[in-house]
Amino acid sequence: MASCGAMDVIAIFGPTAVGKTAVAIAVAEHLRAEGQQAVAVSVDAIQVYKGLEVLSGAATAAEQQRLETRLISFVPVTETWSAGSHAARAHQEIDGLLAAGVVPIVVGGTGLYLRSALAELSLAPPPDAALRARLTAEYDADPGAARARLEALAPARAAAIAPGDRHRVIRALEIVEGGGGDRPQNELWTGVTRHPTRLIGLTMERDALRARIERRCAAMVEAGAADEVRKADAAGASVTARRALGFAELLADDPERMATRTSQYARRQMTWMRRTPGIVQIDVTAGTPHEVATAVLDRSGR
RNA sequence: GGCGAGAUAGCUCAGUUGGUAGAGCACACGACUGAAAAUCGUGGUGUCCCCGGUUCGAGUCCGGGUCUCGCCA
Numbered sequence A: 001m002a003s004c005g006a007m008d009v010i011a012i013f014g015p016t017a018v019g020k021t022a023v024a025i026a027v028a029e030h031l032r033a034e035g036q037q038a039v040a041v042s043v044d045a046i047q048v049y050k051g052l053e054v055l056s057g058a059a060t061a062a063e064q065q066r067l068e069t070r071l072i073s074f075v076p077v078t079e080t081w082s083a084g085s086h087a088a089r090a091h092q093e094i095d096g097l098l099a100a101g102v103v104p105i106v107v108g109g110t111g112l113y114l115r116s117a118l119a120e121l122s123l124a125p126p127p128d129a130a131l132r133a134r135l136t137a138e139y140d141a142d143p144g145a146a147r148a149r150l151e152a153l154a155p156a157r158a159a160a161i162a163p164g165d166r167h168r169v170i171r172a173l174e175i176v177e178g179g180g181g182d183r184p185q186n187e188l189w190t191g192v193t194r195h196p197t198r199l200i201g202l203t204m205e206r207d208a209l210r211a212r213i214e215r216r217c218a219a220m221v222e223a224g225a226a227d228e229v230r231k232a233d234a235a236g237a238s239v240t241a242r243r244a245l246g247f248a249e250l251l252a253d254d255p256e257r258m259a260t261r262t263s264q265y266a267r268r269q270m271t272w273m274r275r276t277p278g279i280v281q282i283d284v285t286a287g288t289p290h291e292v293a294t295a296v297l298d299r300s301g302r
Numbered sequence B: 001g002g003c004g005a006g007a008u009a010g011c012u013c014a015g016u017u018g019g020u021a022g023a024g025c026a027c028a029c030g031a032c033u034g035a036a037a038a039u040c041g042u043g044g045u046g047u048c049c050c051c052g053g054u055u056c057g058a059g060u061c062c063g064g065g066u067c068u069c070g071c072c073a
Helices: A020-035 A061-066 A083-099 A111-118 A130-139 A143-153 A153-159 A166-177 A206-222 A224-236 A247-251 A254-273 A291-299
Strands: A011-012 A038-040 A105-108 A198-203 A280-283
Touching: A011 A020, A011 A111, A011 A254, A020 A038, A020 A061, A020 A105, A038 A083, A038 A198, A038 A254, A061 A224, A083 A105, A083 A111, A111 A254, A130 A143, A130 A280, A143 A153, A143 A166, A153 A166, A198 A254, A198 A291, A206 A224, A206 A254, A224 A247, A280 A291
Parallel strands: A011 A105, A011 A198, A038 A105, A198 A280
Antiparallel strands: none
């Protein structure tokens, strides 16, 4: 009997353009051949947005025909989204699939979203818009003073944050003022998960990945990514939607810059992957999706 | 052909009165708990075009080449 055995969840991580979707589809087809059903749960900060499907590389209708994918293209571009909001939805999807006897294939390139989907992180409370606005203004008026205030209020939190890290200094002040105390948490690298999980990291030889990224960016432009971005911009896209690689670049008609920044992003994803405990890395430079899928399932000891 | 300007990091360029070179971008490595496709930290990766000269010492001064750009023929 094909059973999940010790592993209930399959997770697939990897840098952008490495071919995660194709591998997820191949894995699902292999499972189906064994009589098991699978559904993908996306963990991608930009693919959640409705109206940025081309730019974010979300699964197409044809791809979804082969593997149903949840948590893509469902948030209006005007809304902000976050790891916390995503985690709640992802937990719900994963638990629902497991309860129905379907294998969840958690797939995506946003490391923090992946981790918070697989684990039960002790996240600090969500940001309050007014407080964040006030603290941002405070920081921008005098970064040194804001930093000093954080050091006074929460030395342990401050110690973990680089002096020039605007984003984190503001967030830390936000947490402290919200009563979060001075006990910073880091459960990112513990490897603890909510369900037994086989975590796969797809890698690719650097030059090959760079070439794929360039081709992919060109294809996105070809497929109308610039138009998508202009529409989202006109619709009043949220700060988080605007973080999409290519958003600002395509508005400025600079596709080359988009490819460069995408490459830099891929590098950071690889850094995250190397740090991730328990991840099984598979180099997909030469393999077809089905060969890779076999490797994914073979290594599972099924 | 003549005159002028230039040649320094992968790219664009700085480089004081001579003391074996440094910015931005790119690149590499890293950090990462509700903005994470975000944010941030660290690192110079070099036949200073070539040959010779002056000098204790030349990216820098002198001579001769080579190449590039501009103007004039």
